[in-house]
Amino acid sequence: MTAMTMLPLSPRETARRRLLDALRREGPLARVEIGQHLGMSPASVSDLTAGLLDEGVLVAEEAADPASGLIRGRPKTRLYFAETLGSVIGVWTGFNRIELRLVDSAGRNRASRHIERPLRNLGAEELMDVLAGTITAFAQETGAHNVKAVGLACQGYVDTRDGIVAWSPVLGTRDLPLASGLGQRLGRPVLIENDASAMAFAITQRNADLRSGRTACLMVGDGVGLGFLIQGELYRGARFGGSEFGHVRLRRSGPQCRCGGRGCIEAYLADYALHRDAQLIDHRPAPTLLLPSEDAMGSIVEQARAGDPALLNLFQAAGEVLGDAVGILIQTLEPDHIVICGPGTRAMDLLRPSFEAALASQTIPELRALAAIHVVESSMDLLTEGVVIQALRELDLDLARLKAA
Amino acid sequence: MTAMTMLPLSPRETARRRLLDALRREGPLARVEIGQHLGMSPASVSDLTAGLLDEGVLVAEEAADPASGLIRGRPKTRLYFAETLGSVIGVWTGFNRIELRLVDSAGRNRASRHIERPLRNLGAEELMDVLAGTITAFAQETGAHNVKAVGLACQGYVDTRDGIVAWSPVLGTRDLPLASGLGQRLGRPVLIENDASAMAFAITQRNADLRSGRTACLMVGDGVGLGFLIQGELYRGARFGGSEFGHVRLRRSGPQCRCGGRGCIEAYLADYALHRDAQLIDHRPAPTLLLPSEDAMGSIVEQARAGDPALLNLFQAAGEVLGDAVGILIQTLEPDHIVICGPGTRAMDLLRPSFEAALASQTIPELRALAAIHVVESSMDLLTEGVVIQALRELDLDLARLKAA
DNA sequence: ATTGTTTTATTCATAGATCGAACAAATGAC
């Protein structure tokens, strides 16, 4: 797995991928059930699964279904991922935090952890050393055996095919070949992805509705990012990155953003922005762009709910920006679904009045009605989940190609 | 052809469509050449063309190549569309103008015309009567024989699959079943499309580069619209429409827009907006939202070029809005290509300084560098050309299906 | 116990699409 394979897949590879995706989403399935999920004939499913069982990717579940009393015919034999395929580590790097997660080959969580560590001022080599060290330590401490790949999600414009971070507000450097650099240090393949895209992917894996049509997932958290999916596939821009929607400038001379600009969507909505502006109200000392703790954010939200007028203003302005942002998405992309997700949804009650007013004031009602707006409360966990699933999918493909070669 | 077929195409249908598309774009081609264009084996091309020749869709060109002196082997026999297949009429309806074009089955222009006619205040039935009358008169006057279909492009959110104008700033009504209504009156199938999408399609048909990757075509003319293509295929939003990017609100309390809102991109850049604001400068009587003539626009541009400060301010503000708009597109979609097209490009020299400054001030340089910006000077002609090609493509499919049934 | 019913899974022959290779066709070069 060198970064992500973007080659067009053969029909067989497409079918295999769809089958394994269905198993990861739904858990163990019998062959008939797979056929129903994928709209595929039993004959084709048998053919595909025979290959996968042969290669050791899948195993048949033990019968062990004594309570099946009332079912008549031949019992189902469910298929699932073999335990022996090894594990995958998913990582998220933020401005000053690293989240880690270890999963087995089926994507089931085995361990997770997060550590605080400022990364912004590290050089390229130093940064990759720190990341590699952190990942290796995590693997040892959790007793991870047979780690087959590492998936890493981070902010910025990530060339997922070539494994290069073209630009990031989090890292100081540009055009950083992060996948190969980390891959060398860890001795295993590394896949990198934009963090909002990773979360969007995880969310759409959990909800079948969101995998049909066009779904725009606006992630509000450490930063603001957009993951956009068409028919369940992540949209990729030039150089195979996602979107930097969070750095669209909405106000000509708004607050400072991590990207160096002013008035970006993120500069109003991100945790660091709300925390900084809350500090400014209290005339606290040095406001920073660091990601505040969940506790700190929680207390700001509590104070606002309790009626603090200055904080309410802050959330009111943020909600307005969120409404403007969603309005732009609706008028530009006319998605079937808009998902507002990420830790920032914790304050959705505070954002909602001004959000809805701003949205209504600038979108054409007939068009606004076409997009269903979902609020999905989700924590940073979903970031590592998303990138881990993607790494597993790449491993699936590699296994098949290994076999073919 | 009931509106547009959005059903997934069979492999055969996809191959046929690609073949016929290549012929329309490139003109008559020999079978080997088709194979090279499509990356297809000679055997497959022979197979496909045999069917198309049999059905009478294609005919072989007369040899008649006496000047071929220096070529060695068996001469090519070029294939092209049969003349007997009939013709197609393409229509564009603006705020107060109708453009018409008659083409043969290969898409070659046979006649074109435009008439001034305010459409805004007509009821649904009246509007369709006027359009049907205009089209019928045009067909008669040009001696159009065997008109197989009509393609119509208009502003607004057009459900291309079902043939419904969900919303339009030009028409008074909403959810207008324009394709079926016109189809009944004309006794022929009618395909409708958003006008910016139609122009984007026409432009990408002419330039192979723009058909790979993601291309955002911003059309500036009677209004402002966006046609967005991914790998040469038009992006479709919910309900199979395109984008209403022109009605993204950029300034909170900007000038009045045709959509009823304020500060939309269109309200600064569209011909009607520039013309209105120019009239306001001169304290002329009633400023209107009508589309001015090309002469009127030309004289405004000339006065500005001559140094009229108030007009220069107008174009400076418009250029800034254009820069903001392109900036949003870059940060949101990271397209490989951005095309600025439409009659509005006539003033590109006046717009460019503030356009580039605004673009630079709000986009991340590394990301801005990923998108190639093209200015394509194009008139309203390309609108009807785009929709006519689409109608012809639908007819191609219908022919095949007719044969299959 | 035996037979039938029901559901699951496999096998096999078939169909559609594409392609490589061999072959046929049409011309200029010599």
Add this chain to the structure above:
DNA sequence: GTCATTTGTTCGATCTATGAATAAAACAAT
């Protein structure tokens, strides 16, 4: 007239997916 060269067709092989027949594995009924 023969050869070289390029175009176009035919044929068999491969790959993919499917319907139909068949086998397998259970429960139900007698």
